[in-house]
Amino acid sequence: LKAICGTSTTPDVLARHGKDESYHPSVPPDVVAFPKSTADVSAVARLCHDRRVPLVPFGVGTSLEGHIQHPYGGVSLDLGSLDQMVSEFPDDMDCRAQAGMTRSAVNAALRHTGLEFTVDPGADATVGGMAACGASGTTAVRYGTMRDAVLGLTVVLADGSVIETGGRARKSSAGYDLTKLFVGSEGTLGIITEVALRLHPQPTAVAAATARFDDLDDAVAAVHAILLHGIPVARCELLDAPTLAAFNAYNKNDPAFRPQEVTPSLFLEFHGLSDAVLKEEADLALEACVDAGGRDVAWASDEAERHKLWAARHSTYYASCALKRDGKAIVTDACVPISKLAEVVRDTAADVEKMDVVGPIFGHAGDGNFHCILVYNDDDPPEYLERLHDVSARLIDRTLAAGGTCTGEHGVGSGKKKYVLRERGAAGVAAMAAVKHALDPQGIMNPGKVFDAPS
Amino acid sequence: MRKVLVGVKRVVDYAVRVRVSADKSGVELANTKMSMNPFCEIAVEEAIRLKEKGAAEEVVAVSIGPKQAQETLRSALAMGCDRAIHVQTDIRSDQGLNPLAIAQLLEKVVEKESPDLVIVGKQSIDGDHATTAPMLAELLGWSQATFAARLDVAADGASAEVERETDAGTEVVKLPLPAVISADLRLNTPRYPKLPNIMKAKKKPLEALEAADLGVDLAPTLVVTGVAPPPDRAAGVTVESVDDLVDKLKNEAAVI
Numbered sequence: 194l195k196a197i198c199g200t201s202t203t204p205d206v207l208a209r210h211g212k213d214e215s216y217h218p219s220v221p222p223d224v225v226a227f228p229k230s231t232a233d234v235s236a237v238a239r240l241c242h243d244r245r246v247p248l249v250p251f252g253v254g255t256s257l258e259g260h261i262q263h264p265y266g267g268v269s270l271d272l273g274s275l276d277q278m279v280s281e282f283p284d285d286m287d288c289r290a291q292a293g294m295t296r297s298a299v300n301a302a303l304r305h306t307g308l309e310f311t312v313d314p315g316a317d318a319t320v321g322g323m324a325a326c327g328a329s330g331t332t333a334v335r336y337g338t339m340r341d342a343v344l345g346l347t348v349v350l351a352d353g354s355v356i357e358t359g360g361r362a363r364k365s366s367a368g369y370d371l372t373k374l375f376v377g378s379e380g381t382l383g384i385i386t387e388v389a390l391r392l393h394p395q396p397t398a399v400a401a402a403t404a405r406f407d408d409l410d411d412a413v414a415a416v417h418a419i420l421l422h423g424i425p426v427a428r429c430e431l432l433d434a435p436t437l438a439a440f441n442a443y444n445k446n447d448p449a450f451r452p453q454e455v456t457p458s459l460f461l462e463f464h465g466l467s468d469a470v471l472k473e474e475a476d477l478a479l480e481a482c483v484d485a486g487g488r489d490v491a492w493a494s495d496e497a498e499r500h501k502l503w504a505a506r507h508s509t510y511y512a513s514c515a516l517k518r519d520g521k522a523i524v525t526d527a528c529v530p531i532s533k534l535a536e537v538v539r540d541t542a543a544d545v546e547k548m549d550v551v552g553p554i555f556g557h558a559g560d561g562n563f564h565c566i567l568v569y570n571d572d573d574p575p576e577y578l579e580r581l582h583d584v585s586a587r588l589i590d591r592t593l594a595a596g597g598t599c600t601g602e603h604g605v606g607s608g609k610k611k612y613v614l615r616e617r618g619a620a621g622v623a624a625m626a627a628v629k630h631a632l633d634p635q636g637i638m639n640p641g642k643v644f645d646a647p648s
Numbered sequence: 649m650r651k652v653l654v655g656v657k658r659v660v661d662y663a664v665r666v667r668v669s670a671d672k673s674g675v676e677l678a679n680t681k682m683s684m685n686p687f688c689e690i691a692v693e694e695a696i697r698l699k700e701k702g703a704a705e706e707v708v709a710v711s712i713g714p715k716q717a718q719e720t721l722r723s724a725l726a727m728g729c730d731r732a733i734h735v736q737t738d739i740r741s742d743q744g745l746n747p748l749a750i751a752q753l754l755e756k757v758v759e760k761e762s763p764d765l766v767i768v769g770k771q772s773i774d775g776d777h778a779t780t781a782p783m784l785a786e787l788l789g790w791s792q793a794t795f796a797a798r799l800d801v802a803a804d805g806a807s808a809e810v811e812r813e814t815d816a817g818t819e820v821v822k823l824p825l826p827a828v829i830s831a832d833l834r835l836n837t838p839r840y841p842k843l844p845n846i847m848k849a850k851k852k853p854l855e856a857l858e859a860a861d862l863g864v865d866l867a868p869t870l871v872v873t874g875v876a877p878p879p880d881r882a883a884g885v886t887v888e889s890v891d892d893l894v895d896k897l898k899n900e901a902a903v904i
Binding site: 203277278281298301302304305306307308394395396397466 | 661663664665681683684723726840841842843844845846886
């Protein structure tokens with residue numbers, strides 16, 4: 194391995210590469226490799242293939258279901274040195290970035306083009322990691338997810354061979370769509386080293402608004418109404434009262450922070466070609482909110498204020514964990530048809546209250562996706578943890594019964610493997626296993642993730 | 649003020665991993681992403697804000713460099729400048745064209761344009777000389793305020809107040825206009841243009857002049873004799889004990 198690239202076996206470095214942002218503990222690799230190019234990645238894959246050593250790609254470690262744990266040891270492939278923009282095509286509104294480039298670095302590189310890469314999962318993840326996990330986030334309601342943003346990939350396969358998927362044409366019917374196969378494959382089918390991204394014009398006019406509701410149901414009804422009006426809202430986020438209480442507590446030492454009202458709320462953002470277009474959309478949306486029982490609508494058109502609003506929204510995970518000392522959380526990620534969102538959220542909130550667990554609820558209501566953050570710490574008694582896990586299990590039952598999915602965007606990793614069989618069925622998982630076996634017959638690519646394939 | 653002149657330089661993009669050419673004569677520029685110097689972006693932003701506040705009527709951007717410098721000027725136009733001037737030269741702008749020559753060329757542009765204020769970035773991220781602004785002010789016989797963190801132009805347009813960064817903190821200076829100001833990091837956060845403005849910028853006037861025709865001696869007085877990358881970082885050493893650490897800090901690193 195050392196003949197190919199830099200390596201490390203320092204315990205702290207190993208530990209870092211086995212731990213993501215979730216409650217799943219660190220399960221470290223045997224060695225971390227630091228390739229500098231696709232050629233290096235290919236050589237490492239070939240070596241691991243020849244020696245039957247597990248291989249797990251690593252971006253910045255912001256996954257949420259133990260995606261980068263090494264239950265079978267092996268090599269962690271840190272793609273941080275593959276962090277350059279390969280090419281920019283502003284006239285075609287696309288670009289190609291190396292997998293280790295973070296999304297903020299991509300947008301910094303594009304700053305003079307008037308274009309942006311729109312997928313915003315909150316964390317400053319690498320585009321390779323985002324592609325591997327099919328990342329989504331607050332802008333999906335208007336701009337789609339990574340599945341829509343990725344135009345093509347460079348992938349190193351389990352035997353070290355390098356393929357290019359997709360291309361620069363906006364559409365193609367030439368052969369199987371391998372891009373869509375690798376997006377969301379969580380490193381189990383190949384290692385992504387380059388990502389071609391579809392870009393969007395940075396909106397000319399932007400405005401954000403908050404609306405308050407007395408009832409969580411009313412807030413969800415407002416979301417549904419906004420969508421059914423055909424308003425192209427750019428961000429549509431729901432936050433319940435416990436979330437806002439956590440939020441206020443988390444930010445209380447910031448002198449510039451104004452506490453939010455502790456009541457179910459919607460945070461909305463509108464993008465338009467002009468202020469006039471924006472005003473029309475926003476007026477209609479706020480009318481829908483008020484009709485659903487909303488009140489106290491406030492605007493944030495100032496760019497700095499908007500950034501603060503969304504930064505605060507993205508801090509809700511940390512704010513929730515901070516509700517307990519050294520808090521950790523099971524992060525649920527239910528996504529249901531929007532017509533079912535109100536009942537699923539209502540029943541979840543009721544269960545959280547009845548079971549007396551800490552479980553703030555917030556999320557991308559515009560996609561029918563919400564996160565109930567189930568918080569615990571090492572001081573909690575085992576029966577609290579049991580109640581917590583029961584709430585989570587019932588949430589998933591409820592979600593699947595409503596025709597939804599147990600993970601809208603965070604992916605399966607290790608944490609949600611057991612639900613994939615329920616959701617996809619035995620034949621579905623068998624089809625996935627057939628693909629896995631074809632592309633990774635030795636089972637060295639991120640083993641133990643997504644589903645348990647026999648190997 | 650009637651007119652503000654802003655200098656912008658096309659440099660290697662700040663995010664690019666810079667490589668030294670094989671013959672060690674300079675940094676590899678072929679196939680390397682180039683962008684507007686970050687301090688020049690701040691200078692452009694400040695000039696545009698002056699116009700938006702009504703303190704200036706026209707903002708003119710100028711750049712000295714090869715044909716591709718026109719792309720940098722189009723970015724300045726997209727940010728909101730009204731007109732652009734390209735002083736064309738193929739002499740390498742990172743090390744071949746010296747700050748004195750640049751200042752002398754800018755002096756010629758100032759003579760042509762008669763601006764009330766010149767704003768440039770405090771330094772470029774390739775040469776890092778930070779001498780163009782002071783030399784230009786000297787050549788023009790104008791006041792100067794370098795490392796500007798705040799700029800306020802008086803209502804009558806006859807003077808300006810600048811808060812400048814110093815090693816000990818900041819100092820506030822008042823200077824009569826016309827003057828030369830160099831922009832430092834805290835002066836503002838530049839806006840980035842949206843597509844409609846980028847499209848509009850394509851139609852804004854851009855005048856090209858030949859550097860060789862301006863009566864300035866462009867031959868370098870500073871010559872780069874060699875360029876080398878920094879030495880490779882040596883591997884760290886894990887120490888077993890605090891005593892070991894103290895010993896190494898004292899006897900190997902010689903820092904205590």
